[in-house]
Amino acid sequence: MSKPNFSKILQNLKPDLVIYDMLLPWAEHVVNEHNIPAVKIVTSGAALFSYFFNFLKNPGVEFPFPAIYLPKVEQVKMREMFEKEPDVEDRLAGGNMQITLLCTSRTIEAKYLDYCTDFLNLKVIPVGPPFQDSITNDVDDKELIDWLGTKDENSTVFVCFGSELCLSREDMEEVAFGLELSNVNFIWVARFPKDEEQNLEDVLPKGFLERIGERGRVLDKFAPQPRILNHPSIGGFISHCGWNSVLESLDFGVPIIAMPINNDQPINAKLIVELGVAMEIVRDDDGNIHRGEIAETLKDVITGETGEILRGKDYSKAVSQCQ
Template sequence: MTPNSTNKNLIMGSQVTEHGSTTLRLLMFPWLAYGHISPFLNVAKKLADRGFLIYLCSTPINLKSTINKISEKYVDLIHLIELHLPELPKLPPHYHTTNEHSSSGLLTFSAAVTSYFVNLVKKPGVKFPVPDIYLRKIEQVKLGEMLEKSAKDQEPDDEERLVDGYIQIALICTSRTIEAKYIDFLSELSNMKIVPVGPPVQDLITNDADDMELMDWLGTKDENSTVFVSFGSEYFLSKEDMEEVAFGLELSNVNFIWVVRFPKGKEQNLEDALPKGFLERIGERGKVLDKFAPQLRILNHTSTGGFISHCGWNSVMESIDFGVPIIAMPMHLDQPMNARLIVELGVAVEIVRDDDGKIHKGEIAETIKNVIIEKTGEKLRGKMRDISKNLKWELRWRL
C-alpha cells in the first residue's frame, strides 16, 4: 500500500443501508501515477471482498487504463471518480498524469529517507545518526537544486505538518524487518505513530497476450539466469546512460528483460534509440520492451536472478517481497538513500556513478555478472530470501 499517511490519500465514512446494516465507504486518492494507482486498486479489491464500498479518484487519463482491470465481480463495489483538472495550453488532459513528468511534491518514502529529511528540518546542522544513509557530492547538488525549486511552490506550513504533530499516524510501505531502527527514530523525531504496512498488495494475474509470450520466453531460461531491468514509470534514461546500459548488458553475456521508456512526445523507435546493431547482436538472449511489463510476474519467476532498478521505494519493496536481489542504479530524489539502505541490508549492490554522475558499461557488466553468475549473487539471494521470509512472518503475525 503506497500512501505515507492517512490524511493525504484515504478518507473513510459509513452509511446505513435500508436493512439497517452499515457499509463502510472509503475514498482513495492516490498520487497521479500508474505505479501508485495500481497498488491502490489491488487494495480496493481486497477491501471490497470484506464489504467496503470504494471510491477511487483520479484523472480521466489515469482511469482509462484502470477501468479494464475492474472485473464484473467488483463493478458495484469499486467506483471510479473522475478528477477534472483545469485545461491549460501547456497542461492538456493527456498530461494530467505524472507518468510523463519528472516527479516532485508528494512522494512515497521509506522510513529511513523520511527520518533523514525530518532530521534535516527539525535538527538543522545535526548529522543523521546512521552513517550508512548518506548522499554523495553530486547527489547533494541535485537534491539542493530540487529542494530550492520546490520551495518556491511550497505552502508556508507544509514542513510543519509532518514534523509538528499535524499528522498523528503515518502508514508507511515498509516493515520492521527492514527498517526497525529508522521507524523508531522517525517516531521519536516526529511524535507520530508509525505503522509499517508491508509491501503493496500484489496482483499477479494478467490476460495480456504479449505478457504471456514474454513469460513463456522467460520460462525457457535457467533458474536465476536472467536480470530484469526497469527504471519505473516516471524516470527516463539520458541517451548516454541508455547506451552505457545497453553495452553493459551486451558485455555481461547474461539473459535480460529491459523495459525502455521515453517521455511523452519524445517516443522513439527502439532500433534508433539503442546502439546500432544492438538488437541483432543480443538475439534471443534478451527482450527489450517499450511498454509496461508485468513486473510482479517477472520478479516472481524462478528464472529471474536480479533486478537492475532505480530504487524507487515501491520497486524495492516488491523485489524484497519476491526475494530478488537488487542491482541499484539510483537517479535522484530518495533513490540514492534507498540504494544505500538495501546495500546496508546485504540484499543489493550498487552501480556507482563517477564524480560527474556518469555510469560506465564496464562496471555495469561486471556487477551483473557478479550477481547472476558469481558467488556474490548466491549470498545476496540467500540474504534476500531470509528477509522476505521474515517480512511475511511479521505481516502474518500482525494480522
C-alpha cells in the same frame, strides 16, 4: 475540482476515519470540515522519512546512521529538490502528526522507525505496501514468459526503471553496452517520454539488437513486473530503486543491482545495500554511470558468488509483515 467532489463523497459515506496521502495535504482540511478523524500515510520507507526530517530540522547535522549516506552530488540534488518544492516540509510535517502511517515493515526498518518515533515524538505505524499486484497469466505476455522459460535458473536480469522515469540518451547507451559486455540474459523495459515518438533501433547503439540475439529482450511497452520477478529464471533486477520496486524485489527474493536516479531512490538504494540484498552500480565523481561498471556488477550478481550471498538473505515475508 477535487475538493468539492471529495467533500460530497465524505458527506454521503460518512466514514469513521480517512487515510490520506501526504501528496494531497488539502484532503485533511476537507476532512476536518466534516469533523472526521484523519491520518496521513507516507508511501515511502522509514529510512527516507527519517533522513528527510533530519535534513530539514537539523541542517548540517550528520544523519546518525552511517549506512544511509549520500555523496556530494546527491546532496546537491536533494537541496535542489527542496528549493523546487518549498512545500515538501509542510507535506511531510504538516497536519495531524500524532500518528503517521508508513508503507514499510519493522522487519526491514526497525531502527529507522524507532528514530522517527524518538526524534519527532511521533507514533509511526508500519502498514506494508498500499496494495500488491496480483500475478496473473495474461495471454499478451505468453511469448515473453515462454522465452524466460528457456533460460536457466537465476540466469537472467530484469531491467526496469519504473513507470515514469526515462533515461537520458547517454545513460541508455551505457546500460545497453553494459548488458552486452556482461554476456548475461536480460529483459529490458526501455521507456520514452510520453510526448516523444521513439524507435528502439534509433535510440539503442547501432547493431545492438542484432548482436544480443536470443540472449535478450528489449521492450518499449508495459511489462508484467511482478510476474517477471517471480519467475525462477530471474536472478537479478537492475532498478532505479523506487520504493514499490524495492518492496516487490524483497517479496520475491530477487537481488537488486541498484541504479538510483533521483528523489528517494539514492536513499532506498543505500538501505537495501545495508540489508544485504543489493549491490549499487558505482558512479563517477560527476554522477555518471559507465558500461564497464554495469557489466562487472551484473556478472557479480548473476554469475558470481555475490549473487548467491544476496539471494541468501530472505526478506520474502517482510512486505506482508506490518509490525
